[in-house]
Amino acid sequence: MSEVTITIDGQEVTVPAGTTVLQAARMAGIEIPTLCHDPELTSPGACRLCVVEIEGMRNLPASCVTTAGDGMVVNTISPDVMDARKTVIELLLANHPEDCLTCERTGQCRLQEYAYHYGVRGDVFHGDRTEFPIDDSNPFIVRDLNKCIRCGKCVRVCDEVQGRSIYSFAYRGFDSIPATAMDESLAESECVFCGSCVSVCPTGALTEKMMHGVGRSWELEKIKTTCPYCGVGCNFDLNVKDGKVVGVTSNAESEVNGRALCVKGRFGYNFIDHPDRLTKPLIKKDGEFQEATWEEAINLVAEKFTQIKQEHGGDALALFSSARCTNEENYLANKFCRAVLGTNNIDHCARL
Amino acid sequence: MHEIAGADFILAIGTNTTETHPVLSLQVRKAVKEGAKLVVADPRRIELADIAETHIQHKSGSDLALLNAMANVIIEEGLWNREFVEQRTEDFEALSQAVKDCTPEWAAETTGVSAETIRETARAYAGAEKASILYTMGITQHICGTDNVLAIANLALLTGQIGRENTGVNPLRGQNNVQGACDMGALPNVYPGYQAVNNPDMQQKFEKAWGVELSPKAGLVVGEMMDAAYAGTLKGLFVIGENPLMSDPDSNHVIQAMDKIDFLVVQDLFLTETAEKADVILPAASFAEKNGTFTNTERRVQRVRKAVEPIGDSKPDWEILVMLSNAMGYPMQYGSPGDIMKEINAVTPQYGGITFERLEKQGLQWPCPDVDHPGTKFLHKDKFARGKGKFHAVSHVDPDEVPDEEYPYVLTTGRRLFHYHTGSMSRRAKGLAEAYPEEYLEVNPKDALKLEVETGGKVRVASRRGEIEIPIRVTERIQPGLVFASFHFRETWLNKLTNDARDPIAKIPEFKVSAVKIEKVV
Numbered sequence: 001m002s003e004v005t006i007t008i009d010g011q012e013v014t015v016p017a018g019t020t021v022l023q024a025a026r027m028a029g030i031e032i033p034t035l036c037h038d039p040e041l042t043s044p045g046a047c048r049l050c051v052v053e054i055e056g057m058r059n060l061p062a063s064c065v066t067t068a069g070d071g072m073v074v075n076t077i078s079p080d081v082m083d084a085r086k087t088v089i090e091l092l093l094a095n096h097p098e099d100c101l102t103c104e105r106t107g108q109c110r111l112q113e114y115a116y117h118y119g120v121r122g123d124v125f126h127g128d129r130t131e132f133p134i135d136d137s138n139p140f141i142v143r144d145l146n147k148c149i150r151c152g153k154c155v156r157v158c159d160e161v162q163g164r165s166i167y168s169f170a171y172r173g174f175d176s177i178p179a180t181a182m183d184e185s186l187a188e189s190e191c192v193f194c195g196s197c198v199s200v201c202p203t204g205a206l207t208e209k210m211m212h213g214v215g216r217s218w219e220l221e222k223i224k225t226t227c228p229y230c231g232v233g234c235n236f237d238l239n240v241k242d243g244k245v246v247g248v249t250s251n252a253e254s255e256v257n258g259r260a261l262c263v264k265g266r267f268g269y270n271f272i273d274h275p276d277r278l279t280k281p282l283i284k285k286d287g288e289f290q291e292a293t294w295e296e297a298i299n300l301v302a303e304k305f306t307q308i309k310q311e312h313g314g315d316a317l318a319l320f321s322s323a324r325c326t327n328e329e330n331y332l333a334n335k336f337c338r339a340v341l342g343t344n345n346i347d348h349c350a351r352l
Numbered sequence: 353m354h355e356i357a358g359a360d361f362i363l364a365i366g367t368n369t370t371e372t373h374p375v376l377s378l379q380v381r382k383a384v385k386e387g388a389k390l391v392v393a394d395p396r397r398i399e400l401a402d403i404a405e406t407h408i409q410h411k412s413g414s415d416l417a418l419l420n421a422m423a424n425v426i427i428e429e430g431l432w433n434r435e436f437v438e439q440r441t442e443d444f445e446a447l448s449q450a451v452k453d454c455t456p457e458w459a460a461e462t463t464g465v466s467a468e469t470i471r472e473t474a475r476a477y478a479g480a481e482k483a484s485i486l487y488t489m490g491i492t493q494h495i496c497g498t499d500n501v502l503a504i505a506n507l508a509l510l511t512g513q514i515g516r517e518n519t520g521v522n523p524l525r526g527q528n529n530v531q532g533a534c535d536m537g538a539l540p541n542v543y544p545g546y547q548a549v550n551n552p553d554m555q556q557k558f559e560k561a562w563g564v565e566l567s568p569k570a571g572l573v574v575g576e577m578m579d580a581a582y583a584g585t586l587k588g589l590f591v592i593g594e595n596p597l598m599s600d601p602d603s604n605h606v607i608q609a610m611d612k613i614d615f616l617v618v619q620d621l622f623l624t625e626t627a628e629k630a631d632v633i634l635p636a637a638s639f640a641e642k643n644g645t646f647t648n649t650e651r652r653v654q655r656v657r658k659a660v661e662p663i664g665d666s667k668p669d670w671e672i673l674v675m676l677s678n679a680m681g682y683p684m685q686y687g688s689p690g691d692i693m694k695e696i697n698a699v700t701p702q703y704g705g706i707t708f709e710r711l712e713k714q715g716l717q718w719p720c721p722d723v724d725h726p727g728t729k730f731l732h733k734d735k736f737a738r739g740k741g742k743f744h745a746v747s748h749v750d751p752d753e754v755p756d757e758e759y760p761y762v763l764t765t766g767r768r769l770f771h772y773h774t775g776s777m778s779r780r781a782k783g784l785a786e787a788y789p790e791e792y793l794e795v796n797p798k799d800a801l802k803l804e805v806e807t808g809g810k811v812r813v814a815s816r817r818g819e820i821e822i823p824i825r826v827t828e829r830i831q832p833g834l835v836f837a838s839f840h841f842r843e844t845w846l847n848k849l850t851n852d853a854r855d856p857i858a859k860i861p862e863f864k865v866s867a868v869k870i871e872k873v874v
């Protein structure tokens with residue numbers, strides 16, 4: 001593959017032909033802000049935040065849709081570039097409710113981050129403001145179009161990754177929004193609530209309903225693990241606060257699934273601390289379960305199994321292991337059954 | 353898994369991936385988007401059929417006729433891969449003889465699919481550069497499930513659509529660690545790594561590793577355990593994280609069998625239907641409360657990481673097993689799941705090089721025999737596990753139970769997007785339970801008209817084994833004479849209806865075909 005060499009902020013970078021200026025800058029460790037760009041999706045070049053100055057070009061091109069040419073000289077932090085970016089953010093804030101105090105996305109909102117970084121306040125431009133009712137018609141996703149910056153990532157991820165095209169842009173100009181078919185609520189649409197749109201939304205326009213109010217992003221510890229539902233083996237981050245799982249978010253480093261998840265994986269976690277969880281060993285006495293200590297329960301089971309084994313042989317015992325348990329646990333179950341109970345009567349629900 | 357997206361032809365047979373493996377279905381969508389031809393073969397018009405070029409809506413239980421007819425076309429029209437068949441397979445003659453009379457015209461009658469559709473599908477599959485077959489329990493949950501799988505393998509061997517990237521015969525595993533449970537020897541006939549219990553060398557190997565005498569006699573599968581319990585020969589049962597009362601066929605029989613067991617121990621997260629029958633319940637920790645590994649459908653071993661402490665006094669299953677083993681006089685000393693994995697490495701060749709240290713960085717696909725091995729992306733590259741790929745002569749049989757005058761409908765069962773297995777987890781997940789609160793029976797408009805029931809109306813469904821009441825949903829997605837529902841809901845206890853007739857080899861019950869009668873509840 002042929003290569004091109006370009007200079008970005010005085011630094012020479014050699015990249016494969018066809019690389020965009022944005023990608024080249026990131027490969028060189030130079031950060032350019034983006035709102036509508038996503039490495040897994042097509043680039044519409046819509047938000048204009050990633051503009052740069054390129055010698056010999058008349059205006060400021062968007063780096064996400066400009067292909068690096070050999071010998072190109074790029075400046076990502078010139079005064080004109082900084083001014084342009086500030087204006088973009090000022091315009092976005094002119095129609096954005098600045099309720100960062102209560103917004104669920106605070107701390108991981110790209111708009112908030114850039115406003116802070118570029119020192120932009122929301123009182124520069126004064127004009128119309130859109131007012132949309134909040135769509136919380138379903139148990140999973142809260143859709144607040146007042147916070148939407150029309151980056152279109154939700155439209156693209158639903159089309160390009162999920163293949164469902166629940167959203168597309170409707171209406172014109174200032175009134176345009178990413179809408180469902182016939183502009184219905186998500187609950188009324190064909191949405192299957194995989195939450196991919198939430199995982200790419202740069203602002204608080206799309207948020208996980210069940211994570212509202214449970215903790216600020218910086219308070220949440222993220223632990224990468226493997227989903228307990230189907231056999232695909234998606235990875236995600238369990239979000240933990242004060243020793244409690246309060247949410248699931250995508251982890252882009254997941255080999256199998258990237259950021260994609262399904263409704264069960266992303267929103268099916270709150271069985272973990274459901275009040276129905278069994279918390280104590282139980283022994284049935286006269287038809288009623290009574291709480292017991294681990295010692296009592298284990299001793300009783302050991303005694304009964306030993307007795308059956310002695311009286312009827314190991315084959316009078318059997319063990320159902322579990323496709324929900326870990327490999328290590330299944331290994332031990334297999335060892336326990338064969339070596340301790342003394343029978344090969346072990347199976348699980350592989351056939352069901 | 354990502355290989356699926358690179359195929360230029362996909363036959364998805366008996367697999368409802370958009371609901372049962374949603375994230376994997378994205379790869380199928382991707383392939384279609386990039387121009388692959390998708391053929392969906394399923395008695396229901398499942399969602400994936402909407403993006404397929406062809407939907408083969410064959411009768412439930414007629415897969416073998418369909419697959420054999422495809423083999424017939426491939427042989428008759430000379431579309432088979434001579435080089436591949438000569439070099440890498442054996443017993444071609446046997447197959448050739450077996451499918452000689454399985455013409456598409458013959459199959460048309462059994463399957464209800466036109467001969468031309470069968471011909472076109474066979475041609476497209478054989479002619480594709482990289483063709484992949486995906487299947488799940490629509491293929492296996494029949495009394496001829498093993499033969500169905502062999503018939504699929506026959507097609508791949510005939511055409512050489514296997515052992516290369518983006519091709520193959522790809523069973524999609526249903527549950528998070530069903531692959532790993534099999535790998536780890538949670539099966540009656542094999543030790544970890546599929547080492548047969550009746551092979552004296554293997555028996556000796558594990559006797560040495562575990563320091564005890566072991567039985568060379570293969571054990572019972574789940575269904576046989578139930579029969580043994582019913583007969584009174586099985587006295588004690590230990591159930592870990594399973595709910596056979598709801599998940600196994602012919603629940604009434606399972607309930608009676610469970611009642612006869614002298615001593616039942618259930619280890620689970622919740623008081624499941626099965627746990628209610630227990631003498632002792634041991635509270636287990638959830639996936640979020642323990643460390644370990646799961647193995648996914650593509651044999652990828654990945655880490656499960658502890659995020660929170662076990663709730664109440666619950667404990668991870670491995671800790672409970674260690675306690676119990678020690679109490680029964682067989683000492684087990686493991687400080688952590690990582691320690692257990694070290695023992696797995698030593699006795700399971702496929703897992704020889706899969707260590708927690710390596711998994712910290714990324715998952716590993718077995719076989720991975722040693723710590724320097726990178727893992728194995730796809731199997732059967734240069735040779736098959738048994739050497740040459742063997743063709744099997746298999747032929748169509750009718751389901752164990754076919755509709756008759758008294759039980760005129762066929763019930764087929766499966767899963768829904770929002771729920772999982774017997775619902776013990778998903779029905780307690782707030783959002784999922786709210787989004788999909790109750791089950792319904794899918795009924796074709798023609799049948800609904802006959803039954804005089806509309807969507808939302810209740811029917812009584814009865815088989816020779818039991819009966820339930822369930823609301824219906826009228827939908828064109830199901831063919832006349834066939835009805836469908838999932839087994840997730842206790843209120844509509846579907847497995848009270850299903851048939852426990854099993855495939856003689858794989859012992860998988862025929863969940864996909866039960867004869868039922870339906871009447872309106874007034």
